[in-house]
Amino acid sequence: MVKPRDLDPTASPLDYYGSELRRLREAASLSQAELGSCVFVTASLVGQVETTKRVPTRDFSERVDAALGTDGHFSRLAGLVLRSQLPTWFQPFAEMEARASYLSTYQAQLVYGLLQTEEYARAVLATGVPNRLDDLVAARMERQRVLGRERPPLLLVILDQAVLCRPVGGRKVMRDQLAHLLNCADRRWVSLQILPYEAGEHAGLVGSFTALRFDDDPEVVYTEDLISGHMTANLEIVREAARRYANLQAAALPEGKSAELISRVMEERYGDQAESAQLGVA
Incomplete structure (x- = not known):
């Protein structure tokens, strides 16, 4: 069992979650072991969450809500906690992304974060800060709830x-x-296009970018460099991003042809036949 320590619930979303978990567990007259038994985890894990040594998952939070009858309290906190695990410079974008009504993005290197599988995200994030890998992966998956x-x-x-x-x-x-x-x-509200090699030089050679539109706020453009991300509502930059995106849409394959290319690459490069051919050469 993790030794109890005082928490400052105002220090961070994770500290607030831990203090609330301890407070409501004790109010229910449950030990860490008893609560752990109710939510199918060890007493040690409950203690680690209470002392901010572990970041709670959404699944854990939902089971705690059910066990303590807290009406979604921890499930609601989970999103805040997981978002706080993102790099500090990225958190403002994640908050804006969650509020946007319209997102348009060009990605030159990687699948856009909202469309990444968990294992793909894990491989990408492992190149950065692997000691926090589980927390970062959970935070990226949390973004996709939008x-x-x-x-x-x-x-x-x-x-x-x-x-x-x-x-x-x-x-x-x-x-x-x-x-x-x-x-x-296949989702009605998703448009996915592939910019083929044959497009040659194009409007996205300067790099990836994302435009976010809102129902009641100005449009924002987001870009990243080696160190951090940058958001701006500067009208000239927003207009330039819109112009470049329109040119990229025109140069990219239509949605149906894009799906055909994805399917072909999936089979030719990553399918069973490709694996067998590679083994044969080896």
Whole structure:
């Protein structure tokens, strides 16, 4: 059992979650072991969450709500806690992304975060801060809950063909990721286009960017450099981003042809036949 320590609930969302878990567990006259038994985890894990040594998952939070009868209290806190695990410079964008009614993005290197599978995200994030890998993966998956809302944002995505061909995480991870893209593309509010190599020089050579539109706030454009991300509502930049995105849409394959290319790459590069051919050469 983790030794209790004083928490300052105002220090961070994680500290607030831990203090609330301890307070409401004790109010229910449950030990850490007893609560752990109710939610199918160890007493040690409950103690680690209470002392901010572990970040609670959404599944854990939902089971705690059921066990303590807290009417979704911890489930609501989970989103705040998980978002707080994102890099500090990225958190403002994640908050804006969650409020946007319209997202349009061009990605030159990687699948857009909202469309990544868990294993693809894990492989990507492992290149950065692997000691916090589980927390970062959970935070990225939490971002994707916006797509499950009753009224999800309209999502327009253009991926460079290089994204499909870069074997992030290995053959199986990529096969599953491309299959996931095809499933996402079937959703009525998602538009997915691939910018083929044949497009040559294009308006996205300066790099990836994302535009966010809102019902009641000015449009924002987001870009990243090596160190951090940048958001701006500068009208000239917003207009330039819109112009470049329109040019990219025109140069990209139509949605149907894009799906065909994704399917072809999935089979030719990551399918069973490709694996057998590679083994034969070896």
